[in-house]
Amino acid sequence: MFKNYFQVAFRNFRKGGLSSFINVASLSIGMSVAMLIALWLYDELTYNKQFKNYDRIAQVIQNVSNNGEVQTWWSVPYPLANELRTNYGADFKSLVMAVNWGDHMMTIGDKRLKATGGYFESEMPDMFTLDMLQGSRNALKDPSSILISASAARAFFNNENPVGKTLKIDQMPPVKVAGIYKDFAANSTFANLGFVASWKSWYHANNDLKDTEDPWRPNFVTLFAQVNDNVSFGAASLKIKDAKLKKVNEQLQKKKPALFLQPMSKWHLHSEFKEGVNIGGAIKYVRMFSAIGLFVLLLACINFMNLSTARSQRRAREVGVRKTMGSLRSQLILQFFSESALMAAMAFVISLLIVWLSLPFFNRVAEKQMHLPFTNAWCWLAAIVFVLVTALLAGSYPALYLSSFKPVKVLKGTFKAGRLAAIPRKILVAVQFTVSVCLIICTITVYRQIQYAKNRPVGYSRANLLTIPLASGKVHDHFEAVKAELLQTGTVAAVAESESPTTGIWNSTSGFSWPGKDPNLSTDFGVMTSSLDFGSTVNWQLQAGRSFSRDFPTDSSAVILNEAAVKYMNLSKPLNQFITWWGKPLKVIGVVKNMVLESPYGEAKPVVYTLLNYPGNVAILRLKPGAAASEAIAKIEPVIKKYSPDQLFEYKFVDDEYARKFGDEERIGKLAGIFTLLAVLISCLGVFGLTTFVAEQRKKEIGVRKVLGASILDVWNLLSKEFVVLVAAAFVIAGPLAAWFMHDWLQQYTYRASLSWWIFAAAGAGALCIIIITVSFQAIKAAVANPVKSLRTE
Template structure:
């Protein structure tokens, strides 16, 4: 019996090739989109699950508050780790100090700049690294290093890396022996770029500034990873340790400090803190794309159901004959269900092929390394189960509806579909286009928001600005020769050192005093150090006063404020004012326009620029605009290799680094655009199929109207009118829903675009136009048909 069901179902699909193609292709596209989104969500939700102790690992954070202002960050004082071990041994299995960063790592002539960590010996075990050579205890040797498999191959090729020596930052103090090789961490882990791990004690012994803060509780500089004991939970331990730092701190500013644990299972999806409180993060996009996946699949299923129910009425005579020769209702129901399920299974197979084709592009846009979960039983269970469910739901209405026909009426030709038979189809079309219009409006708003932030003045000149991180002793020792040689070639117009990059803030400090300061006014300031020429190099925009100058010896005790600092301090005439910083008096030389160094969507933090006395960690260069960038880079690279042979020449363009600040929103925008296009395409496929069916159903009516003198335009108008009304209703539903949700989404940004009515008008008009174009082909084709052929049967 099942064989017969499938054979008849297959014949019906071949008989109606056009509708069958629309059904299969439309549903497969919906399934493919949902599958891609499902794989992306799986990647997000499984972030960091590579680590065996994933649900017991956390980082220690601190929340600092003063008055109504609060902030949260994960930089910790070094002595806190020992205190947690000593005072809370029953709550922690592991407490590990970690500091990360980029360092040059070299073996022989091969050298690379890689991100890595210095951590205490328990770190590899806490992270449950999978060792390919050596063991997790390798960091117990003071001058050792663990390498990732890819870095070990890059440095040593096929040679065994064990017990080989490598040098960090071309520093003889940092010559270390390879004591282990671990498997590269997957892309969906926080530490995926960790190419090496060196001992924490080696870090302490190699840098004097670390030794100086080793016992200071107010120096927040390191990260602390912990693994909880089995009988505890994060909230209880957070309550126990919240006052530990406050008890040891000597900060007299009145800032209240509370420690808390941020679990690993929240590092990726719940990483945003506003005013010291966790407000979510990437989880909002997981929810958003989950909804989009459901909506797009819903559109495809609506097509499937619409066309299935529409075609069902043409098979009334078939049902009548089957009943007349003895078929019972249950057999008819299973016949129609088998056809529907067959289409759904075909669609699932085709969707797998579409996913394989789209996945490389999708990974590139989403910045992921997603693969189809071929070996996962859950994947196949979900895919096949969903196909059967979709086929059952889509086929249930025509199966139950058709199987209820009375054979006598059908065969006598007196059967007619009810006057409300088309209402469900019309309602589904409204739902389809409402969702499609909502997605298109959302995509437009995302791009407007990105463009709005891009158009904000950044406060300096990005074009032609280059940044090079200083990582080796040679670059410090040869700074002046490098500068002189580059200036003499005419390749650059300016060069200066800075403490920290131009596109981020690495230092926040408090303890400033100024005339008129309110008693509880103690917000932290971003502090950025630069050498002479820093302002000229980056292209500061002065609002008042002047830059640091070597012509004035007193400028060593000078400061430059940004507009946000002047406003916060309430200074009417800031130039010449005295500001005390850690007990020393400084005078204000000038005021510069606010520079966007962190998020372009947030207010600019109040910043204080000072004259750097010690060497910086970044070199900023401005390329001569009269020289091509490629030629300039060759010259600059040659000079750096000459004076700094121990490190590869690596640079970053500031405009490209600034552009990365929009990468998350742009990535979301591109994916949303892709899904919106597919949504409207799926909707139009369904509309096309339905228009084709309705035109076929009204063939004789159209023939009679033509004979009676109706024009092609009048017939087109008659056939298109209903669809225009339905899409118009969709616009009326989608617009207020889109406005409500998008207005709330924009509120998460301090600087955001406005929602203007023109967006809704253009998108609505576009949806109507697309619907008209889709319907018009079938309408005009039917209107231009020869009435003699359509009326011949009469």
Template sequence: MFRNYLKIAWRNIAKNKVHTFINVAGLSVGMAVAMLIGLWIWDELSFDKYHQNYDHVAQVMTTQTANGETGTFGSTVVPLSAELRTKYAGDFKLTALTWEGTHILAVGDKKISQNGMWAESDLPAILSLKMIKGGYASFKDPSSIVLSQSVAIALFGSADPINKVVRIDNKTDMKVAGVYQDLPYNTTFYPTKFMLPWSSPANWWNTQSSAWDNHGCHLFALMNEHADFAKVSAKIRNITKPHFKMNDEVMQIHPMAKWYLYSDFKNGKAVGGRIELVWLFGIIGTFVLLLACINFMNLSTARSEKRAKEVGIRKAIGSIRAQLVKQFLSESLMFAFLALVVTLVLVLVALPYFNNIADKQIAMPFINPWFWAAALSFTFFTGIIAGSYPAFYLSAFEPIKVLKGTFRVGRFASLPRKVLVVVQFTVSIVLIIGTIIVFRQIQFARNRPVGYTREGLITVDMNTPEIYGHYETMRNDLIQTGAVADMAESNSSTTQVWSNNGGFGWAGKAPGFDPTFGTIAVTYDYGKTVGWKIIEGRDFSRSFPTDTGAFILNESAVKLSGLKNPIGKTMHWAGKNHIVTGVVKDMVMESPYKPTVATVFHMNPGWVNVITLRVNPKVPMREALGKIEPVFKKYNPGSPFQFKFNDDEYARKFSDEQRIGNLATVFAVLAIFISCLGLFGLASFVAEQRIKEIGVRKVLGASVANLWRLLSTEFVVLVVISLLIAIPVAYYFMNGWLHQYQYRSPITWWIFALSGTGAIAITLITVSFQAIKAALMNPVKSLRSE
């Protein structure tokens, strides 16, 4: 019996090629979207699960209230690690401090720049690194280094690296004690390519072992198996209070299982993060697949009159309804499994592009039996869902009416199809509106005045000791090349604020008020190099020797301090008095979606670790870099010339929103494509169903335009109804999404007008082909039987 079902299903599929193409194309695209999103969600949910101790690893987080705002971050203090190990050993099995950065690794003449970290000796064990050579214990040596496999190959090729010497930043020699397997892309520590011993004299953080007020390193822990994370957080909440009483500091532990998906904190509690994206794209994938299923339902029920006689004959010769249901579900399942073959091809072709858009390294898990179990179950479920309504609808026809020719589908038979079309276009329009709003928000933040000139700025990290102490001569040499307009040094690039401090005082400051300011150390020519805008007072100048202790405040710092006419006022900080010589326009150095950080710029060449260059705009960039590199090699021979364009660094601040927008665009286009496929099929059915009516109208004088309008109006009305539903839904969700940003674009009326006009235009284009084709048909053919 089942074989007979399949044979009849195949005949129907082969006979109606256009119908088959539309159904298979729609289902396969919908299933491909769902499969890609499923792979993406699996990758998101499996983040960090590479680590064997996944369920027992945690990071110690700090919550502080500064300038009236409560924030939670991963930076903590050095003495906390020993405090947890000794006083809370029952809860903390292992702890490890880390401090991440970029370093120069050299073996002979071979030099590479890689991201690594200083780490306490238990970190490899906490992360359960898979050691290829050496073991965890070997990292306890203060002169040791452990390398990832890729870095070991880059430095030593196929030779055994154990006990070989690597020179770090051209000043410290380390002995290779171990090589570990490269971490996968979907892990927090993927960027870490090597580990240096925390106990090394070369690690500056070793000097901070009793500094409870210097937050900058990170602290990770392996908890005991039965430790309750919430109870341990409560225990250590006030652990730093006896040592550090500023900013109402409290501590908590954040499980590795929540690092990636629950990274957003509010009032000291994890409230969400990427988990919201997982839900969002999961819902989108479900709806896109639903659109494809709706197409199948619509086209199957639309062809009901053509299948009516088949149903009538089958019932007349003894078929029961259950057999007919099985027949139609068999057809649906055959469509679904045909679509699965096409889906796998589509996903294989699309996956590299999808990975690029989503910033992933997902591979098709063909050898994983769970993948095939999920794919086949998913396809079976899709086939049943897509075929359920047609199966129960068609199998209910009465054989007597059908065979006597008195069967009519009824005046309300098309209502379910219309409802489904409305659902399709509602989803599609919501996606279109959402995509426009996401990109408008990105553009709005991009166009925000940044307070300096980004174009032509280059940043170079000062990694090796040779580059320090040559500021004036190096600057002169660079300017003499003609490729550099100016140069300066600082302790933060223009796209970050790396240092924040309290403890500032000034005349008239309210008792108990201790605000936190971003503190950026600069050299004389910083303002000219970055192109900041002085709005009061003057820039730092060599003409004023006292400027070595001067401050320049940004607008936000003036507002936070409450200083009236700040120029010439004295601020006390770090045991010294500093004269405010200037006020600059706020520079957007951190998130472009948030208010500018209140920042103090101070002259302190001893703090600097970043060089910023302004390339001469009259010199092509490639030519300029060719002239700049020899100067850096002259003053910094121990390091390869590596630089960052400030424009690119600033653009990375939009990467998450850009990724959401790009993915939403792809899904919106595919949703529209699926909806249009279904609309095209329905339009062809309607034109065929009304062919005699069209013939009569033509004989009576109706023009092609009149007939086109007649056939198109029904579909346009459905799209208008979709608009009326989609607009408030989209507004509600996108308005909520925008409110996570303090600096956000408004939702304007033209977004909805443009989306509506586009949806109607797409509908007319899709329907017009069939409508005009039917309107141009010779009425003699359609009326021949009358």
């Protein structure tokens, strides 16, 4: 019986011609989109799940009150780890501190390479279950030892066995390779972690840290915790809430630090906080793409429904004969489901090929390392379910509709689908274009928000500006000589040294007071410490006063404020006012326009600019206009290496670094744009098929109209106006839906674009043009056909 079903289904597929092609093509595209999104969702939802202790690991973070708001900090003071071990140890199986996590210069003999790594306490390998290929997880108990990843071992030592060999990290004492671990998965917080060094080695090498007056003040440690099996994250969070508050000084107590545990399951998708409350994060994109994948697949299924029911009169006689011969309705339903299953299976095979071919491009756009898991049995089971669900979704309405025909009417020749039969098809077409118009509006809004933030005034000039990381204090010790030689290259216009680059604030602090300040107010201002020529190098915009100058020796005790700081301090006449920083008086000599130093979507933070009297982290250079970048770099590198020969020379253009701040939004925008185009294509395929069928069905009517004097425009209008009306109805529904959704999405950004009317007008006009172009091909083809051929049988 089932063999007969599929034989009949295959014959109907071959007879379907254009209709069958459109069904398989649209289903293939829809299934490809759904599969790509499913791979992306799987990658996102399984983030960090490769760790055996996944459901027991958390990060200790804190909420603090600053500048009148509750901020969430992901770093804590280093004495906190010992405090939790000593007084709250019953709740924790293990606690691990991590510091200086980022890029470092590795020196192996004469070879220098950059690697990502950090300094961890010795329990780290056990907590995160490092998969050791060589050596032991306990190696970090020896501060002079280091563990490296398999990829780092290949990069550092080629095919040699690295265990037992020594290397240097930055300017630290040499360490010995004690083991090799398997690389972490790409969808992991620890992806690309090339080495794990000992916290103790870092601590003993930093005398300033050991000698600090108040170790509870600086927050620079990432603290991981593994709770015991019988302890919940919520219960442990309540117990440790005031662990820091009890230890800090009176000034810091005003910040009301409250500790809590952020489970590993929320690190990636639930990482955003507002006023101390978790408001989500990347989970919003998971939900968005889940909806897009479902809708795009639905659009393809709607095409199948529409084209199947549109051909109802052609299938009516078949249904009548089968019922007369004794076929039950359930058997007919199975017959029609077998047809949808056959097309879904064919579409799935094609979609696999499409996904396999497009996955490299998709990985580049999404910055992922996904692949089709052909060897996974669960994957194939999911694929079978996916095909069956698609077949059920696409074939349900046609099967129920076609199997309901009365054989008496059909065989008498009195059966006609009638006008009411077309209503469900019109509704489904309207649904298709409602989804398409919504996606168009959302995609335009995402791109507009990105461009709006990109075009935001940043308060300085990014053009021709580059930063060079400084690995040691050697450049600082000879800064004037370095500056003079760089200027003599003829490619450099200005040079400055800074604690932070212009694309981030690496230092923030409290302890500021000013006239009229509420003594109970806790503050946290960004501090940009730099050399005298910082302002002229970055071309900041002075609003009042002056920049730092060599002509004023007292500028070592002076500050420059940005507009946000002046506004927050409520200083009506800031120039020559004195503010204090931990009791030290500082004179305000200038006010500069707010520089966008952090998120381009957020409000500018109050920033205090001071003069640098210790080694900076970066050199900031402005190239001369018209200077070729390659030529300039070739001349700059020898100067830096002359004074800092042990340094791995690197440079970053500020324009590129600033552009990276838009990475997540741009990736989401590109993916949304691609899926929107495919959704519109699927809708157009369906409309094209329906137009072809309607033109064929009304061929004789068109012939009669042409004989009676109808013009090509009249015939085009006859076939097109129905679809134009449907698109107009879709726009009326889609506009408010998209406006509501995108208004909610834009609220996450402080600096955001508005939902302008032209976005909706452009989406509506675009959808209308697309439908007109799609319909016009068949409409004009029918309009110019010779009426003699269509009327010959009459």
